[in-house]
Amino acid sequence: MTAQRLDGTATLKTIKAELTERVALLREKGVVPGLGTVLVGDDPGSHWYVGAKHKDCAEIGIESLRVDLPATATQAEVEAEIDRLNADPSCTGFLVQQPTGLDEFRLLSRVDPDKDVDGLHPVNLGKLVLGEAGPLPCTPIGCIELLRRHGVELDGAHVVVVGRGLTVGRPLGLLLTRRSENATTTLCHTGTRDLAAHVREADVVVAAAGVPGLVTADMVKPGAALLDVGVSRVDGKIAGDLAPDVWDVAGWVSPNPGGVGPMTRAMLLTNIVARAERALEDAAS
Numbered sequence: 001m002t003a004q005r006l007d008g009t010a011t012l013k014t015i016k017a018e019l020t021e022r023v024a025l026l027r028e029k030g031v032v033p034g035l036g037t038v039l040v041g042d043d044p045g046s047h048w049y050v051g052a053k054h055k056d057c058a059e060i061g062i063e064s065l066r067v068d069l070p071a072t073a074t075q076a077e078v079e080a081e082i083d084r085l086n087a088d089p090s091c092t093g094f095l096v097q098q099p100t101g102l103d104e105f106r107l108l109s110r111v112d113p114d115k116d117v118d119g120l121h122p123v124n125l126g127k128l129v130l131g132e133a134g135p136l137p138c139t140p141i142g143c144i145e146l147l148r149r150h151g152v153e154l155d156g157a158h159v160v161v162v163g164r165g166l167t168v169g170r171p172l173g174l175l176l177t178r179r180s181e182n183a184t185t186t187l188c189h190t191g192t193r194d195l196a197a198h199v200r201e202a203d204v205v206v207a208a209a210g211v212p213g214l215v216t217a218d219m220v221k222p223g224a225a226l227l228d229v230g231v232s233r234v235d236g237k238i239a240g241d242l243a244p245d246v247w248d249v250a251g252w253v254s255p256n257p258g259g260v261g262p263m264t265r266a267m268l269l270t271n272i273v274a275r276a277e278r279a280l281e282d283a284a285s
């Protein structure tokens with residue numbers, strides 16, 4: 001048996017086609033959405049991610065406001081760029097690419113919550129806890145969208161999340177246990193006593209620990225859906241958290257690359273377009 005692929009690359013393409021129509025409608029009404037990014041330093045991975053986001057935007061009609069700062073940029077300098085983008089009416093939303101090496105809580109908190117297209121501002125994470133509408137964090141909602149578009153059932157399913165990071169593991173449980181998803185979640189991490197025993201019970205596994213090959217075939221319930229979120233580099237190549245042998249046991253697997261990474265970008269684009277549409281509705285009423 002070999003698992004079916006949860007194809008993030010193909011799904012990104014589909015979502016871009018849908019968003020292209022929505023952006024065209026906005027433009028007809030005189031609204032041109034714009035994505036801002038603030039990048040600090042010269043990490044090649046971060047440069048690739050930010051470049052990919054702007055390429056996506058160009059393809060679907062979203063304008064780019066790209067700010068690249070040297071690794072020597074200070075907290076105050078980055079905050080000044082945030083203030084500028086907050087005040088810039090051509091910027092629909094923006095993000096500060098992580099990691100910056102600076103005080104990220106203070107940077108995130110300084111972004112206008114209405115322009116936080118990453119969904120990581122404390123107010124927006126608070127809204128998620130409280131069940132209020134707001135932008136949703138891109139990687140975890142990308143995981144859910146990838147499963148939904150491949151018909152993987154979440155209603156009543158047991159989802160085991162491996163990893164308690166702020167951008168994936170922590171918020172994912174909040175999203176999955178909403179009535180709209182209706183899943184049950186177990187959050188495992190490096191302190192979990194018997195990881196294999198938990199993973200074996202899962203209908204869906206989200207591996208987001210950043211430990212190459214952490215989840216192996218012997219830990220997987222036959223037919224389960226597995227999402228590979230971890231990104232490590234081994235010999236210059238991307239290594240995910242799933243061992244290759246899981247494909248023999250699972251029902252569904254997201255490859256890495258080509259799985260959740262492109263979905264993160266798809267959800268960022270979705271958040272920008274949704275924010276531009278909302279601004280237009282607010283202006284009309």
Ligand SMILES: Nc1nc(=O)c2c([nH]1)NC[C@@H]1CN(c3ccc(C(=O)N[C@@H](CCC(=O)O)C(=O)O)cc3)C=[N+]21
Binds near residue numbers: 097098257261263264
């Ligand atoms: N404020 C902020 N927001 C982010 O959304 C954010 C961030 N900081 N810091 C870093 C992480 C990482 N991230 C990825 C985006 C796209 C791919 C992606 O599209 N990857 C491709 C190709 C990867 C490759 O070949 O190098 C794939 O998986 O197929 C991966 C990872 C966004 N992040």
